[in-house]
Each structure stands twice: as C-alpha cells, then as structure tokens.
Amino acid sequence: MPIVHPLFFKSMFVDEAIIFVKGGDGGNGCVSFRREKYIPHGGPDGGNGGKGGDVIFRVSDKIDTLLDLTSRVKYIAESGAHGKGSTKKGKDGKDLITDLPRGTVVKDKESGRILKDMSTVGESVVIAPGGRGGRGNKHFATSTNQVPRRAEKGRLGEERWLALELKLLADVGLIGMPNAGKSTLLSRISAARPKIADYPFTTLQPQLGIVEIENYQRFVVADIPGLIEGAHRGIGLGDEFLRHIERTKLLVHLLDVSPLARTDPSDAYHIVRNELKQYNSKLAEKAEIVIANKMDLLDTEAGMKFIETLEGKISKPVCPVSMVTGKNIGNLLNMVASALNKIQTQMSEYQ
Ligand SMILES: Nc1nc2c(ncn2[C@@H]2O[C@H](COP(=O)(O)OP(=O)(O)OP(=O)(O)O)[C@@H](O)[C@H]2O)c(=O)[nH]1
Ligand SMILES: [Mg+2]
Incomplete structure (x- = not known):
C-alpha cells in the first residue's frame, strides 16, 4: 500500500493538453562549384538540403493520461541540414515521435476541428510534416545556364497549435x-x-x-x-x-x-x-x-x-x-x- 502524505502527493488533472507542434524545416540547397586542379570553372555541385523531421503521434498502451505531455509545450522536430558542395545532400532531420494514450482526440486549437481520433494502439499519424529540403544549384544547370548561382531554400515545417483531449473513465x-x-x-x-x-x-x-x-x-x-x-x-x-x-x-x-x-x-x-x-x-x-x-x-x-x-x-x-x-x-x-x-x-x- 502506498504511503501518502498530503504534502507528498503530486496530483494533476489533465484530460486536455494544449501543445505546439512543428515539423523540422527543410535544409537549404547549396550553391557550389566544382574546384578541381586544371579546371578553372567546374560545374555546379551544390547538394540538396535534407528534409525536416516529422512530428508523429503514436498510440501507446503504456500511458493512460495526457499528464506527461503537459510537461512540455513545444514539440519541434529536427530541421534538415543544408546541402553541401560535391553534391552532398544535407542530412534529413530526425522525426519526433510522441506517444499518446489510446482515445486521445487531436483537435486544431484555432478551429476546434478534429484532426485525428487516436483510437488504435500502435497506429501513428504525421501531425506536422517536416519541410522539403531545397534543391542545390546543381539541379538548376541547363544548357543555357551552366553556372547557376541559385539554389532553393528549404521549405518550412508545418506548424500549428493543438488541443489534445482524452475522455477519461472515472475510477x-x-x-x-x-x-x-x-x-x-x-x-x-x-x-x-x-x-x-x-x-x-x-x-x-x-x-x-x-x-x-x-x-x-x-x-x-x-x-x-x-x-x-x-x-x-x-x-x-x-x-x-x-x-x-x-x-x-x-x-x-x-x-x-x-x-x-x-x-x-x-x-x-x-x-x-x-x-x-x-x-x-x-x-x-x-x-x-x-x-x-x-x-x-x-x-x-x-x-x-x-x-x-x-x-x-x-x-x-x-x-x-x-x-x-x-x-x-x-x-x-x-x-x-x-x-x-x-x-x-x-x-x-x-x-
Ligand atoms: N471550514 C471548512 N469549509 C469547507 C471545507 N471543505 C469545503 N468547505 C467549504 O464549503 C463550501 C462548499 O464547498 P464545495 O466544494 O463547493 O462543495 P460541493 O460539495 O462541491 O458543493 P456543490 O457543488 O454545490 O454540490 C465552500 O465554501 C468551501 O470553502 C472544510 O473542510 N472546512
Ligand atoms: Mg461542487
């Protein structure tokens, strides 16, 4: 039997958690030209940026409340790395996987629209996709422009405020x-x-x-x-x-x-x-x-x-x-x- 003292118990109510989610930003494409001995003007070799990580919600039977989620407000996945020379692609950002209790209803905080009803253990959903990486200048080389000085910026990851709700059965x-x-x-x-x-x-x-x-x-x-x-x-x-x-x-x-x-x-x-x-x-x-x-x-x-x-x-x-x-x-x-x-x-x- 647990021994409890009034000052000792930590108690909380949570059947709602308001959090901010953001997919990682895509890395920028790179502007770079080959530098090789005896070749004064090498061709473009700027690599693409990496993709930003996704914020993923997964249903777990290991947790039964939204309590743990409220210890933190922002859930931001890792950004993709920028592209590099020698057509090196930037590394993709890591996904941020967050476990939710079964029965959590995920709503858009602004509109109140239900985005997802997380009802099956093991199911997962990308709730805030990461941005695509920008393309490096190598991609923009054409027959008329063999020295493109332009590369794309990575796209920003999607972001939104969410209201998570869990209907609890009272004990x-x-x-x-x-x-x-x-x-x-x-x-x-x-x-x-x-x-x-x-x-x-x-x-x-x-x-x-x-x-x-x-x-x-x-x-x-x-x-x-x-x-x-x-x-x-x-x-x-x-x-x-x-x-x-x-x-x-x-x-x-x-x-x-x-x-x-x-x-x-x-x-x-x-x-x-x-x-x-x-x-x-x-x-x-x-x-x-x-x-x-x-x-x-x-x-x-x-x-x-x-x-x-x-x-x-x-x-x-x-x-x-x-x-x-x-x-x-x-x-x-x-x-x-x-x-x-x-x-x-x-x-x-x-x-
Ligand atoms: N002195 C004293 N007052 C208390 C105690 N517990 C509650 N009260 C007071 O009693 C009043 C009613 O408390 P509530 O918690 O609203 O009672 P309730 O049972 O939820 O009432 P309903 O919602 O109307 O059913 C409030 O003024 C409280 O401050 C206590 O242990 N000692
Ligand atoms: Mg009351």
Missing part, C-alpha cells in the same frame, strides 16, 4: 449533498480547478481530476453536482449526473459535519443513499468510503465523539477530514488507493 465518484465539499476535495487532490462556493449547486457539470500518488499510482476522480432528496424526481439538479459515475469502481461519500450544515449528516447520508438506489441499484452496491468533512469547524474532542455516534447511526466507518487544514487527506488517499487495488484484484480474479 472514483464523489457523491454527497450540495455544499459538502466535493469540489474542494477534488481541488485539493488534483490539479483540477472546479468552482467552489458556499452555496448549494455550485457545481453544474461533472468535473474530472487525475490524482497521482506515490508509486505512480494514478486514478481519475469525478466530481458531480450535489444530490438532494427527490433528485430522482428531478428535484435540485436531478440525478442524471449519476450516469457519469456509473462506471466508477468506488464512491467517496462526503458528509458535511459542521454545525452550519443544513442537514444532519446521518440524514444526509441516508438521503443520498436512497437517491442512488432509486437511480440504479447497481450504483448503490458499489464500494463506498464515507468521509466526514469540515472537521476544522468542530472542537477536536467533541468532534471525535460526534464521529463515533455518526458511525453508529449509519453503521459504517467514517473517516474524519478537513479540506481546509488538509487533515487526513493523505489517509483518505491511502484508503482510496488500497480500495481500488483490492477491487482491481477481485476483478482480475473474476475474469
């Missing part, structure tokens, strides 16, 4: 009543920056975050709008957002235990559980970790008693946390990681 779904602190949790453990505010229904759309902990273990967390009683009948924002967490492996259920909470936490727990059941009994059968949030607003000793009572009322262990002080977030991540590992093992045994 963990955050559930709870409005204002429980779901988005705050997502922002504490990932690089996602969801809207957080002290009123219900701040989150209007599901948000995803990637959490990265030690040992390179990563998981995707989905934050969805809060549920209230009658959500399955369309009350509040309704329950249709639950479909976004239908395929998760684990639920993290947040309860607001502060004195300011509008609903008693054990009632809140049962209300949300009931909405889950009404929506889909399979969803309600998923493994669940219950957390008591906003512990910073309770007196320490009274807080622990409160948790004990709460555990009794809902017949489940409850993990006390505070998103404000960060207390126990590391523990929570440990619990999530080991629960996911356990579920993964069970799934592979079952298969």
Whole structure:
C-alpha cells in the first residue's frame, strides 16, 4: 500500500493538453562549384538540403493520461541540414515521435476541428510534416545556364497549435449533498480547478481530476453536482449526473459535519443513499468510503465523539477530514488507493 502524505502527493488533472507542434524545416540547397586542379570553372555541385523531421503521434498502451505531455509545450522536430558542395545532400532531420494514450482526440486549437481520433494502439499519424529540403544549384544547370548561382531554400515545417483531449473513465465518484465539499476535495487532490462556493449547486457539470500518488499510482476522480432528496424526481439538479459515475469502481461519500450544515449528516447520508438506489441499484452496491468533512469547524474532542455516534447511526466507518487544514487527506488517499487495488484484484480474479 502506498504511503501518502498530503504534502507528498503530486496530483494533476489533465484530460486536455494544449501543445505546439512543428515539423523540422527543410535544409537549404547549396550553391557550389566544382574546384578541381586544371579546371578553372567546374560545374555546379551544390547538394540538396535534407528534409525536416516529422512530428508523429503514436498510440501507446503504456500511458493512460495526457499528464506527461503537459510537461512540455513545444514539440519541434529536427530541421534538415543544408546541402553541401560535391553534391552532398544535407542530412534529413530526425522525426519526433510522441506517444499518446489510446482515445486521445487531436483537435486544431484555432478551429476546434478534429484532426485525428487516436483510437488504435500502435497506429501513428504525421501531425506536422517536416519541410522539403531545397534543391542545390546543381539541379538548376541547363544548357543555357551552366553556372547557376541559385539554389532553393528549404521549405518550412508545418506548424500549428493543438488541443489534445482524452475522455477519461472515472475510477472514483464523489457523491454527497450540495455544499459538502466535493469540489474542494477534488481541488485539493488534483490539479483540477472546479468552482467552489458556499452555496448549494455550485457545481453544474461533472468535473474530472487525475490524482497521482506515490508509486505512480494514478486514478481519475469525478466530481458531480450535489444530490438532494427527490433528485430522482428531478428535484435540485436531478440525478442524471449519476450516469457519469456509473462506471466508477468506488464512491467517496462526503458528509458535511459542521454545525452550519443544513442537514444532519446521518440524514444526509441516508438521503443520498436512497437517491442512488432509486437511480440504479447497481450504483448503490458499489464500494463506498464515507468521509466526514469540515472537521476544522468542530472542537477536536467533541468532534471525535460526534464521529463515533455518526458511525453508529449509519453503521459504517467514517473517516474524519478537513479540506481546509488538509487533515487526513493523505489517509483518505491511502484508503482510496488500497480500495481500488483490492477491487482491481477481485476483478482480475473474476475474469
Ligand atoms: N471550514 C471548512 N469549509 C469547507 C471545507 N471543505 C469545503 N468547505 C467549504 O464549503 C463550501 C462548499 O464547498 P464545495 O466544494 O463547493 O462543495 P460541493 O460539495 O462541491 O458543493 P456543490 O457543488 O454545490 O454540490 C465552500 O465554501 C468551501 O470553502 C472544510 O473542510 N472546512
Ligand atoms: Mg461542487
């Protein structure tokens, strides 16, 4: 089991990466004339420039997020070398091959047009071709002009800004009543920056975050709008957002235990559980970790008693946390990681 400390985990959200790609420029053609003993005016022998390298995207099953791509913005392939005398062609620039996770959609950033849907492992596409090398002056010799002093410049490599998008399946779904602190949790453990505010229904759309902990273990967390009683009948924002967490492996259920909470936490727990059941009994059968949030607003000793009572009322262990002080977030991540590992093992045994 990974040991995680709140200060230690490095977490990021990426299901989009904005990058710049540019094929290498072609090398220039060369203007040169043969110099040989006893031949005062040798013919043209300027070589062609080399071709610029291509930027190539390849689908790999070794990576599952766009995380690694964001460490760098510019992906520029090597330029071709210029041509030389003695009809020496310049060396071609090296291709720049970049691996992407399966399912990445490559869009032109300006127009939003989809350029490529990278769906098959192993497939590759030239996303920014390198420029052709310019031709050397040897190429321009004709019967009327045997001493051409002109050579071509290499063509520039193609360049563009891209938006890469990856639709991620969430491993963990955050559930709870409005204002429980779901988005705050997502922002504490990932690089996602969801809207957080002290009123219900701040989150209007599901948000995803990637959490990265030690040992390179990563998981995707989905934050969805809060549920209230009658959500399955369309009350509040309704329950249709639950479909976004239908395929998760684990639920993290947040309860607001502060004195300011509008609903008693054990009632809140049962209300949300009931909405889950009404929506889909399979969803309600998923493994669940219950957390008591906003512990910073309770007196320490009274807080622990409160948790004990709460555990009794809902017949489940409850993990006390505070998103404000960060207390126990590391523990929570440990619990999530080991629960996911356990579920993964069970799934592979079952298969
Ligand atoms: N004191 C305290 N406040 C918290 C804590 N966690 C969240 N909050 C505050 O609680 C309010 C609601 O937080 P959100 O993260 O927006 O709650 P949510 O569950 O995403 O709410 P909805 O999107 O409306 O469902 C914000 O004002 C947060 O700053 C905590 O641990 N302690
Ligand atoms: Mg929210």
